[in-house]
Amino acid sequence: MDLNRLLSARSSAVQESVIRRVFEEARDVQDPINLTLGQPDFPIPDAAKRAAIEAIQNDKNGYSSNRGIDPLLHKLASRLRDDVGWDVSPTARGKPGQSGLMVTGGTSGGLILAALALLDAGDEIVIPDPYFVLYPRLGELCGAKAVPCDTYPDFRMTAERVERVLTPRTKAVVFNSPSNPCGVVSTQQECADLLDLCRRRGVLLISDEIYDEFTYSEARAPVTMAAGRRTACPSPCRLPGAAEDCLLIRGFGKTYGFTGWRMGYAAGPPKLIDTMVKLQQHIYICAPTPLQSGAAAALDVDMSPQIAAYQKRRDMVVERLSKVTEVPHPGGAFYAFAKVPERIGMTASEFKDAAKARRVLVVPGCAFSSRDTHFRLSYAVEEKTLERGVEELVSLMSR
Numbered sequence: 397m398d399l400n401r402l403l404s405a406r407s408s409a410v411q412e413s414v415i416r417r418v419f420e421e422a423r424d425v426q427d428p429i430n431l432t433l434g435q436p437d438f439p440i441p442d443a444a445k446r447a448a449i450e451a452i453q454n455d456k457n458g459y460s461s462n463r464g465i466d467p468l469l470h471k472l473a474s475r476l477r478d479d480v481g482w483d484v485s486p487t488a489r490g491k492p493g494q495s496g497l498m499v500t501g502g503t504s505g506g507l508i509l510a511a512l513a514l515l516d517a518g519d520e521i522v523i524p525d526p527y528f529v530l531y532p533r534l535g536e537l538c539g540a541k542a543v544p545c546d547t548y549p550d551f552r553m554t555a556e557r558v559e560r561v562l563t564p565r566t567k568a569v570v571f572n573s574p575s576n577p578c579g580v581v582s583t584q585q586e587c588a589d590l591l592d593l594c595r596r597r598g599v600l601l602i603s604d605e606i607y608d609e610f611t612y613s614e615a616r617a618p619v620t621m622a623a624g625r626r627t628a629c630p631s632p633c634r635l636p637g638a639a640e641d642c643l644l645i646r647g648f649g650k651t652y653g654f655t656g657w658r659m660g661y662a663a664g665p666p667k668l669i670d671t672m673v674k675l676q677q678h679i680y681i682c683a684p685t686p687l688q689s690g691a692a693a694a695l696d697v698d699m700s701p702q703i704a705a706y707q708k709r710r711d712m713v714v715e716r717l718s719k720v721t722e723v724p725h726p727g728g729a730f731y732a733f734a735k736v737p738e739r740i741g742m743t744a745s746e747f748k749d750a751a752k753a754r755r756v757l758v759v760p761g762c763a764f765s766s767r768d769t770h771f772r773l774s775y776a777v778e779e780k781t782l783e784r785g786v787e788e789l790v791s792l793m794s795r
């Protein structure tokens with residue numbers, strides 16, 4: 397069988413993830429200090445485990461509604477009401493002005509359904525550069541084009557930078573704050589300017605808020621909702637009328653540590669959510685049913701102690717790396733995106749190899765960008781290991 401003839405041009409165009417390659421290469425490293433991981437190192441809440449196990453034991457193992465199970469949808473609707481002030485229709489089809497809601501197979505599932513719902517061949521979707529590895533694929537998978545918006549050197553996806561790459565073919569802008577790989581958190585003003593631009597140009601703003609809970613104290617903004625005053629990650633979705641112009645995509649995996657459960661959710665204009673639900677009927681059918689019960693239980697768990705612990709690690713990493721190189725301030729997520737100092741004369745890929753020779757694994761910038769000048773370090777690793785890794789990286793950059 398000639399698979400070269402059979403495989404689609406579309407699948408051939410999709411590039412293999414560089415992160416995966418770094419992973420494979422690491423197999424020959426003995427006792428590696430692995431700073432590449434994009435998932436939390438804390439155990440998942442017991443309440444979530446118990447609820448998922450109970451659902452399995454109570455025979456809740458069949459398909460769920462394509463939109464999700466009712467208890468989870470109701471909890472998410474109330475969370476969105478309190479957090480972004482949206483009037484969400486949890487189960488029935490929403491009305492204009494209201495937001496539709498669905499549970500997705502991870503945040504990735506939500507992003508892919510959104511791309512399929514929006515993009516035809518020749519259409520464009522603007523993504524940040526650096527980007528989360530799936531973003532360029534959203535274009536490739538739909539025969540459309542993912543257009544990078546260069547955010548170097550401060551990694552802020554401002555309206556001014558986005559405006560330069562909008563064309564009459566642009567359907568949507570993907571915005572990610574706190575961002576992967578940089579950890580940069582946008583301000584509420586930057587969110588407002590970006591939403592204003594998208595509205596003027598008739599383009600949908602897709603806000604990937606998978607790291608929203610991992611927003612550290614100095615990057616949070618005051619929020620006043622019916623549920624009271626608090627601080628939160630700035631979001632375009634909190635602006636008046638945003639439910640009509642934004643697609644909000646969030647996940648559970650990073651916040652609660654169950655990345656392998658593949659749980660996320662999407663909320664936005666009812667017509668768009670209904671279209672995504674229609675596609676889900678045929679593609680994923682539903683998010684894993686018993687794990688939806690686990691996710692519903694997780695929503696009641698306070699993760700602030702874990703997040704405070706990550707803030708301390710962030711402080712340590714930034715303090716040490718900043719002595720030898722540029723590290724744009726990561727106000728959120730669990731990554732630092734540090735520049736390979738020009739004086740050591742290496743690309744980020746060469747730096748990755750030099751670090752590997754010292755048993756430290758990091759991801760070179762080219763995994764996330766058209767440039768190869770920075771590297772991503774994840775501090776979602778146990779503190780002693782993290783300290784040893786940072787020490788080696790600092791010594792390598794001090795040469």
Ligand SMILES: Cc1ncc(COP(=O)(O)O)c(C=O)c1O
Pocket residue numbers: 434501502503504505528572575576604606647648649655658659660
């Ligand atoms: C910015 C961003 N969006 C989406 C995802 C995908 O998340 P999920 O595992 O929920 O599909 C990731 C995972 O690393 C991410 O960093």
